[in-house]
Amino acid sequence: MSLNTEALPKSQEVTASPEAAPQPWEPRIVGFACNWCTYAGADLAGLSRLQYPPSIRLIRVPCSGRVNPQFVIRAFQRGADGVLVAGCHPGDCHYSTGNYFTRRRFLLMQRLLEYMGMDPRRFQARWISGSEGPKFQQTVTQMTEDIKALGPNRKMRDVE
């Protein structure tokens, strides 16, 4: 399967009028959000009408500990510019220790990706509780800005 980056923004080409300037590149971030905290936090951000860049695609997982390292690698391969894994604060895990597991795995995973040549800022883990709508907003805004500065991730995606 070819993941040609040039082929992706086709829908924009169709909608844009001929005179319109080409759409600026927007980062695509895949966010794995735990059902019990971060997903609720994201929901709260939405309910509170907090504005944040539309760059994140949230995937609800039962626990941040559910995020298999293969998911992260696959996300980068299929065109993600950044990956965010977010779950409950330490001590608050619905399953008592899942987020501690995430923390350990994240550190090792980040080391591996860094060794492979990936900028570590593209792969982040955060603790966002169900009441932290503003934190979710800030996290997504910050990460979008960071990744905008880094530019599109072309490193893994066209390999397949």
Place this chain on the structure above:
Amino acid sequence: MADKLKFAFYWNASCGGCEIAVLDIHEKILDVAALADILLWPVAVDFKKHHIRDLPDKHIDVSFINGGTRTSEQREMAELLRRKSKVVVAFGACASLGGIPSLANFHNREEIFQRAYIETPSTDNPKGIFPQVKTALPEGDLELPLFFNHVYRLDQVIAVDYYLPGCPPTPDMIAAAVTAIAGNSLPPAGAVFGGPSTVCDSCKRVKQEKKVKGFHRIHEIIPDPERCLLEQGIICAGSATRDGCGTLCLNANMPCRGCFGPPDGVADQGAKLLSVLSTVVDSNDFGEIEKLIDQIADPAGYLYRFAAASSLLKHKLTGDGKSTVQAAERSQLEVAK
């Protein structure tokens, strides 16, 4: 004897251990010789490439090919044997998964050449000469095979019918495979000779709770021979590795290194092992976790020791962000398919 089976053995990017493994079936080699004619086996018999080229297509019953594919010559031989064979078996970890040679996929061709032909202490190369595909000399052009930027496992180059993993495959497995072929009782195409589960499943060691306060390399401690090695802080790939080897390394008080590749249902052995290692770290404190993880020297090497060519990571990401496998090389491979 006209109804004898016809075998071929060939080696690509490998160490030669797989060839020795064939001989390790000891006196059973006589049974093999009794039931099969060996048409190609560079390490032991004197048939050349042109002998194979002159055979009719599908003449060879089974080709056992070991080693990863690093050069254009190796690809050519693999393609030739595929054409001339009814069945191709990827023999050993390198052919099945990429093996140790594919760890070079964490570097690119330029880095490898730089290291091998300039930097190594034993190299004396003041003119900075690198191997060339073609060198013009007064006597004529000299040619060398193209050194790919990437090491491929066999099924990325040609169609493969069966896999015999292991570094090297064990004599029992080889005997079982040859017996299955001779007795015409072959498993479904694409099958891996080996167990369906993990090495941990067949490991006899006592397994209790896995909580580790420090990782050790094998030369640093003398482990308890009865207890799970991972629990003793030695990185053992058993939980992310297919069984069928008879836990040979663990019987010798050495950790599993993962040469059988991932078990059924796992796409990426290294990613799985990474998850395992992060479960056993016994700390919830960020600083302490960092210290413990720092004790894992060379994570990429540990996690993907035998399966780098099969990993989702595929290749070291180069600085220019371009495709890590060179486009020309890929199109060549695709044409070949």
